[in-house]
Amino acid sequence: MLRSGAVLTGGSLALGGTAVRPASAVGEDSWPMQRFDPGNTAYDPDGTALKSDATVRTAMTAPAGFGNDYLLADGTAYVYDADEGSVIAIDLVTGDSLWTNEIADQQVVPELVETDLLVCRSVDGPTYVLNRDTGEVTAELATPRGFHLGYAGGAEWFAPTVDGRVVAGRATAEEFRWTADIEGIGFRPAVDGDRIYVATVAGVAPEDVNLESPNEMDASGRLYAIDRSDGSVVWEVTHDGVGVRPVAVADGQVYWPRADGTLAAYDAETGDEQWTFTGKGGFNAAVAVTDNAVLAGNDDGRLYGIDRESGDQFAQAGIGERVRGAPVVLGRTMFFGTDDDAVYAYSLDDGEVLWEFETDAPVRSLTAGDEHVVVGSTERCYVIGPSSGVSTGGTEDGGGSDATETGDGEETNRGFLTNDPDSELSFLDDPVTLTWAGIAVSIVGIVMQLIGEQT
Amino acid sequence: MARGLPGVWSTVLSIPFLASGAIIYFGDTPSPELLGAPLLVFGAFVVAMGWYVHLVAAPPEPRLRDEEEIIDTRHPTQKAPLAKVGLSLPFLFAAGFLMFFTTQPYVYPMGAFVVGLYLLSTGILTYWTNSLTTYYITTERVINSFRLLSLVRKEVPMEKIRAVRESKSPIESLVGVGNIRVASGGGAGLEIVIRNVNDATAFADELRGTLKSDG
Incomplete structure (x- = not known):
């Protein structure tokens, strides 16, 4: 049952066709980089979506930050703790934490997996290369301070910096391939063909960047198309409002969500604006791009389905609270998170809500694949899977009542005799009832004894 | 008044129960909030009974015969x-x-x-x-x-x-x-x-x- 009374109005968000899987995908069902592919489309047409019986696999205290998702590869989720500067690997099936590496003092975000490597970037600047099996840092790149990392595959990466540059490199080479001079602080680039596209916020100092309330910044926005081979600026667009989320590019069209409530599409070749869609609030979540639609969450409490060609809205999901858990799409299932502490799964075939999952705080990060969804709220990271899997116990609307957190902040399901939910005496799985029973017996016993002494 | 300081020592003994119960019930912990309730109840019971025992009159000396x-x-x-x-x-x-x-x-x-x-x-x-x-x-x-x-x-x-x-x-x-x-x-x-x-x-x-x- 919908906690928020969310409704889908207008036409369904029906999709068709396929998208190209990224070359760096390490498995049939992986989410190998932020926003899934170099173009930041967040659309995996072949992924296996969790369509029902959403159940908590694990939940750990690992707050998520703005504008970053998680990664999936080979049955492992790579998540981050925005407060601790740590990166954590979680087994999707068991929910067990495989390793944790507290890399830096500031937020470190897993940006991509490539073969047996996990590449992460710190807000503080450095890019770290980790061994995916052990979590050990095997290399550190001296990228300047900045947000996010763009990736084109083939070990070719692009790092925006807070001092108005984009630096490009390959693998762990110490020398940058090129440096592009742009204006403003850039966010995760999108790559398509021989160009990269990056949005910036100009006119604001790095320490004044406000990702929570971008409109409070006295700044303007820029969108750049940069030649991938030499870093030269091909075209540039200026906008009075700012956008602090990554742009997306697909099939010759660049999509720029902005905090002033506009979502604009540009010709990737020329930079000409093709259409602008205006929501009632700011677009402060990255968009997902399918073959025929741009799916964009808005602060007005709606998830808009916008026709890619015309820019017209053809559907919307009304939630009522800000949609800042950027949408991701697997096949014909869309997932997104909201500030009403919930994640929703929508069928793009008929617009029905397949399930919703209640978190403990506003949702900021989402990744899906292998019939699992990894959700990051401002408090915790959840791995959600089908109830038929191992070590389950959660419910569709709020996680497992018999889930218990360990001292490491990891939450797993516990049984009475064993942790198997089907074990004997599973009806005794509630620690509250057991504790009440013990305390009640003790108090009654003491009182009875005292009365016995009295008589 | 009873011998010793049963009220004081009962209060001391109850502190772990009251503290842990309050932290779980009122604080932001991963444990279910209701888990703190029985601990609080037990702590309160120990304190209340301890002070009752502390304050209740001790048995008077028996009246002796001739x-x-x-x-x-x-x-x-x-x-x-x-x-x-x-x-x-x-x-x-x-x-x-x-x-x-x-x-x-x-x-x-x-x-x-x-x-x-x-x-x-x-x-x-x-x-x-x-x-x-x-x-x-x-x-x-x-x-x-x-x-x-x-x-x-x-x-x-x-x-x-x-x-x-x-x-x-x-x-x-x-x-x-x-x-x-x-x-x-x-x-x-x-x-x-x-x-x-x-x-x-x-x-x-x-x-x-x-x-x-x-x-």
């Missing part, structure tokens, strides 16, 4: 209850550790919790009853005075005493205290158990000596 004299007055020692409370702590700490810092099945933390809670509860109970109990040996009677809600006084006349038996539980042996059962031979109603006294053997011998001199 030519009757008090030979000895004993209070139960608190060694045994303290030993039980001490023994309970490792179990309770183990229960907390297993509950909150591991994902072991509930049977393990709950098993430790039940054992720890049993030892703690019996320890506290004994502590309170000992605080409210006084034994008298007079030239004519053995008297057990207890007062919780109202005064309860049991006595066995010296001339009716048929047996004086000593007993010690393992914990009592460990801490050097014992119990003395004074039986009249007139049924259970005419029997006094002097519990948790130091030098139980000496006290029993003193009692037997009184009987011989009477005889």
Whole structure:
């Protein structure tokens, strides 16, 4: 049952066709980089979506930050703790934490997996290369301070910096391939063909960047198309409002969500604006791009389905609270998170809500694949899977009542005799009832004894 | 007022329960909030009962008959209850550790919790009853005075005493205290158990000596 009374109005968000899987995908069902592919489309047409019986696999205290998702590869989720500067690997099936590496003092975000490597970037600047099996840092790149990392595959990466540059490199080479001079602080680039596209916020100092309330910044926005081979600026667009989320590019069209409530599409070749869609609030979540639609969450409490060609809205999901858990799409299932502490799964075939999952705080990060969804709220990271899997116990609307957190902040399901939910005496799985029973017996016993002494 | 400071010590004993219960119930912890409620209730119960025991009047001295004299007055020692409370702590700490810092099945933390809670509860109970109990040996009677809600006084006349038996539980042996059962031979109603006294053997011998001199 919908906690928020969310409704889908207008036409369904029906999709068709396929998208190209990224070359760096390490498995049939992986989410190998932020926003899934170099173009930041967040659309995996072949992924296996969790369509029902959403159940908590694990939940750990690992707050998520703005504008970053998680990664999936080979049955492992790579998540981050925005407060601790740590990166954590979680087994999707068991929910067990495989390793944790507290890399830096500031937020470190897993940006991509490539073969047996996990590449992460710190807000503080450095890019770290980790061994995916052990979590050990095997290399550190001296990228300047900045947000996010763009990736084109083939070990070719692009790092925006807070001092108005984009630096490009390959693998762990110490020398940058090129440096592009742009204006403003850039966010995760999108790559398509021989160009990269990056949005910036100009006119604001790095320490004044406000990702929570971008409109409070006295700044303007820029969108750049940069030649991938030499870093030269091909075209540039200026906008009075700012956008602090990554742009997306697909099939010759660049999509720029902005905090002033506009979502604009540009010709990737020329930079000409093709259409602008205006929501009632700011677009402060990255968009997902399918073959025929741009799916964009808005602060007005709606998830808009916008026709890619015309820019017209053809559907919307009304939630009522800000949609800042950027949408991701697997096949014909869309997932997104909201500030009403919930994640929703929508069928793009008929617009029905397949399930919703209640978190403990506003949702900021989402990744899906292998019939699992990894959700990051401002408090915790959840791995959600089908109830038929191992070590389950959660419910569709709020996680497992018999889930218990360990001292490491990891939450797993516990049984009475064993942790198997089907074990004997599973009806005794509630620690509250057991504790009440013990305390009640003790108090009654003491009182009875005292009365016995009295008589 | 009862002997010792049962209110104070009960409050001290309740602090871990009240603190952990408050943290779980009111704080932002991963444990279910309601898990803090029974801990708070138990802590509050211990505090309330402790202060009731503390403030309730201790049993008054018995009124003596003509030519009757008090030979000895004993209070139960608190060694045994303290030993039980001490023994309970490792179990309770183990229960907390297993509950909150591991994902072991509930049977393990709950098993430790039940054992720890049993030892703690019996320890506290004994502590309170000992605080409210006084034994008298007079030239004519053995008297057990207890007062919780109202005064309860049991006595066995010296001339009716048929047996004086000593007993010690393992914990009592460990801490050097014992119990003395004074039986009249007139049924259970005419029997006094002097519990948790130091030098139980000496006290029993003193009692037997009184009987011989009477005889």
